[in-house]
Amino acid sequence: MARTRTRARTRTRFAALAAAVALTALTGCGAADMTTQASPYADAKSSRTVTLSVQSWVGAQANVAVAQYLLEQELGYRVDTVQIDEIPAWDALSQGRVDAILEDWGHPEQEKRYIDDKGTIKRGGDLGVTGHIGWFVPTYFAKEHPDVTDWKNLNKYADTFRTAESGGKGQLLDGSPSYITNDKALVKNLDLDYQVVFAGSEAAQITQIKQFAKEKKPFLTYWYNPQWLFEKVPMTEVKLPAYKEGCDADPKKVACAYPHTPLQKFLNARFADGGGDAAAFLKKFRWTTEMQNDVALMIAEQKLSPREAARKWVESNEATWRTWLPS
Amino acid sequence: MNTPTAPHTPPSVFAVRDLWKVFGPKADRVPGDAGLAALDAAGLRARTGCTAAVRDVSFDVRKGEVFVVMGLSGSGKSTLVRCLTRLIEPTSGTISIDGEDVLSMDAGRLRELRRHRAAMVFQHFGLLPHRSVLDNVAYGLEIQGVGRAARRERAAEFVTKVGLEGMEHRRPGQLSGGQQQRVGLARALAVDPEVLLFDEPFSALDPLIRRDMQEEVVRLHREEGRTMVFITHDLSEALRLGDRIALMRDGRIVQLGTPEEIVGSPADDYVRDFVRDVPREQVLTVRAAMRPARSTESEAGPALAPDATVHEAIEAVARTGETARVVQDGRCLGVVDQAALLGVVAGVAAPAGKAAA
Amino acid sequence: MTATVTPNGTPATVPPATATPMGPATEPAASATATATGALRAFARDRRRPIAAGAVVALVLGALLLGGGGWPAALTVDLSGPLGTTSDWIIDNRDSHPLFLYGLGHVSNAVVLSVRAVYLVLLALGWAGVTAAAGLVAWRVAGARLALVAVAAFGACGLLGMWVPTMQTLALMVVAVGASVALGGVLGLAAGLSDRTHRILRPVLDTMQVLPAFAYLLPVVLVFGIGVPAAVLATVVYAAPPMARLTALGLRGADAGVMEAAASMGATARQRLLTARLPLARKELLLGVNQSIMMALSMAVIASVIGAGGLGDRVYQALASVDVGAALAAGVPIVLLAVVLDRVTAAAGERIGAAPARHARLGWAVAAVTTAAVAVAGRLSGRLGWPDAWTVDIAPTVNTAVDWMTAHLYSGVPVIGGTADWAGHFTTWVLDPVRGGLQWLPWWAVLVTVGVLALLIGTWRTAATAVAAMAGIGVLGVWDPALDTLSQVLAAVAVTLVLGFAVGIAAARSARLARALRPVLDVFQTMPQFVYLIPVVALFGVGRAPAVAAAVVYALPAVVRITTQGMRAVDPAAMESSRSLGATGRQQLFQVQLPLARPALLLAVNQGVVLVLAVVVIGGLVGGGALGYDAVFGLAQGDLATGLVAGAAIVGLGLMLDRVTQPTERRDPAGKGA
Structure with a gap:
């Protein structure tokens, strides 16, 4: 009986040892540089x-x-x-x-x-x-209200751009959090009566723009060029104060357009x-x-x-x- | 407790002295403190927050006997039996098995005790639901480190012994309660222990099956003569199986004696109340009704052994219409007559019988 | 994330409603119950008064001493400095520091090697081999019907043109689930065997349960970089807790009688563990594996954000081109995998305990040989990859359907108005007032309210945890966005409960409806949320309303399920006796079923809250703003300070809401951990 027990214990120990050896062999001893790692899905042949x-x-x-x-x-x-x-x-x-x-x-x-x-x-x-980032309104709206394309007139249209989400202010639709944006600072520094609403993802933003366009509703959105959506929903840029080298240096005090x-x-x-x-x-x-x-x-x-x-x-x-x- | 010691008493397997088990905070102080030890359950609880499950218990389990511990639920009997192999650690007192101190055993020695010397059968069976009957029976051997083939072979033998042949490969879930307890019994027997401990093994079973199982135990005891400690709350079970019975109440042993002593001469009102409904003629022996033979009575009439029950004597007396003789080794110890027998049944002590017991 | 998965609230834990005053209890027992209930009620009344008095005192004191307004700036701690430094340190030392070279680097490489190994095996088996293996394993474990389901599911993955990504996801899942089960098992073992470990681990596991999946991604990515290792590790962190929890539960719940029997036979501690305690817990262990699988699968898509590849990546890329159809085509295999794995492991769990079927070994041998034969045949005929000709492109059809739906429902529907109008009204009339109200409340009043609610439902411990969690949010400096998020969560929970109770009650009363609902609930529980982001925006526009809608879609199935189960579990004797008294269906519902199903309904509330909170981050992707947006922002910009703080605040909200909605009875009777 005692022998059986010892044998079982030896076996466990051996298994553990083997596993450790195998693991070491697999990972290689010494340093493991993560920067030289290949994708596990890489083709076996090529x-x-x-x-x-x-x-x-x-x-x-x-x-x-x-x-x-x-x-x-x-x-x-x-x-x-x-x-x-x-x-x-x-x-x-x-x-x-x-x-x-x-x-x-x-x-x-x-x-x-x-x-x-x-x-x-x-x-x-x-x-x-x-590439160029800017604020855009749909062209169908810009044609009817040509003065909307100057930022100085935006406050006049705040009511038009209002949505449930923006509350009492006009809505400026922003997109994915991964994109470069100064819009919150711009709204504040240009003293605009607007609320920046973050769509949270580009997919959400595009879907929303398409829905607006389908109904020919007015909207003001952060957008960028080149972008295929312009072919689908023609949009006109709203002129912001001209970009000068370095005017966007301090993200909190930005009051100018985005560069090209x-x-x-x-x-x-x-x-x-x-x-x-x-x-x-x-x-x-x-x-x-x-x-x-x-x-x-x-x-x-x-x-x-x-x-x-x-x-x-x-x-x-x-x-x-x-x-x-x-x- | 008085432990009556007759001249040819077999040696003790278990000897328990002054055993206490107290649950609760700082339980150790209770047994030593005379003031606390004297309190009743409610008083102790109020004073210390402790519960004394076993209080100052002493007894011996003799080799080859069936020692029954009997009491209502909460009387401490299950705790007591668990203290014997230290499944519950006693608070104070001593326990020895074959003269060896149990409480001072180290872990290895204690395992040895549990593996080879005392095996237990549980009320709720305690079977492993994921193993077959055979492997459940072999479980104790597996723990001892017996090889697979050897333990299975031995287990198969005990499966047959408890009458479960053909069911080796079933799971406990597919068995009836009685069958499950047979597995539990076989598991305990398979390790060939010196003592079998039963913790209310049959209380979860139907009455008819319980009866079968009791007979099974009686048969096993008769065949192997193994020492057994048997816990039960069922008086008739205790009387049927027990060579000696310890009757517990609130953690104390209130009376310890043979079934006949318990039924025939209850130690206090509690015991008397307890045994009131027992069919006395089936428990008491003719000794309880015996009187010295007068004149020719020792010559004629049916002969009875001294440990025949009153019930048997009544049958003999009624059949022959005479007094019956109590005969041991060809010598007439005395006689029983109708009046004495009726006195036993009625619970009225026959004036003449008492002295001869 | 799926709701079967919520570690705390597996439907299995629905407490059966057995205590019934109308049941066939004997006279004395019934009166004893009545006395006990009476005493409890008196106690509850006694408790309420001091709590109310304390609350009033606190409110008055607060008003006098603290004034109104949001969380005071003086009580906040700005973590952006230290977190920024940490992040910079990791980036600068990642390629050179020994911790990375000798520790984490090996972990990372081991993950890549294992995933690669599994992937190569799957490729070597070929589509026929994998499908055959899936079918045969399902057949052995769960029977012929599920085998057919498994084969059909794998076939569907191929038909949708998703064979290779499915195999990539499967390879990643195998490794991640394996690691989760191992890690969770070890933790659960420790917690199951040692009370102290259990006390330490419990709050950690509780917290992880409410930690949004997105919050894991950022730190993991920072350390391991984009790619499969990061994805696997994030998945493991996410999927191991339920395994740990259930392992501990199973081990702690082992039948005391059996354990005692083992001890009485002189078993050593190790023998007791290996021969009794572990086998006794096998149901819970298997359930743990099941839950780990579901959690891991739900992470598959989220992990694609950090380069997990596979199906998740397809969904994510489809999202970028606003292609619902393509996203669905990649989402369906995930749903199918989830359903098959769930059903098979669940069936295996049910079969446990029964005697093994005769010829079990033979069956497995047949399965192995057949798989090998099919794989070899596939290899010889040169058809390892799924044939291109056998694919169906569902994307155009789906897109047409979605376009039609959004075009016709968005606005201008006669009488009821369009979905956009609903969204607008919901925002204006529900979300805005709730948010306004919460933000208007003085900060200390919010704390007092939370404390009082938690005290009424739980114990002082739960109340302390809830208040501390809420105060922690204030200290982190995200009080206002947190209240914004809270308002969305409350609104979403309300909608979920109204709909969930209604549907759940209906399903409990009609078996046919319940049957019809089951697949629908399965799909919604397992469908990656990324798939329905676009339809939700298309219907409700951008903003908080679609965020609420997404949360409702996600949380509804669990609430419906728990409600249905709770109603079904009502003691039939109580129902029978009320029927015998001539109660109408309505009377039965309101006087017997609902009161008796109360524990289940409370559980549904709790689960609803936890699940809604779990998709707050997803809400951030459709304009929900607040904490969800911050979490997404942190990940997108690699900004540890914003992302981690938002994640921590979500956890704080989760802890608070969990404690406020979790009745004490359901917690550990020993009152360990709060």
């Missing part, structure tokens, strides 16, 4: 994989769809995409979890931290698209240096606002899959993308 960050707006999806299609079809890479918000995307880029961000609207703090201080991220050049930003690409430093053809291709990737919108519309309005939309665009724009390929 070793050349590129991971791209997709931001939540459709323009960014269009960039990635086309880049992905070309990387896969022309250069023989496998492409993973990860959808993440902008700031976490910088973090992921720095860690090597994604190799490239194809469209960034300007994050000076992150640029300083990761490019200048840590050196884990490198600039990848212009995307070729210029040439959108940027960023690459993980290790990838930029050792990424071969893929890195070279992504550095050269550069197209126009119209091209991006074409693809974005196919995705958002025709409900094509991003891949399908990219294929269509690639078929009819060979001259453009040929120049991106590494020679």
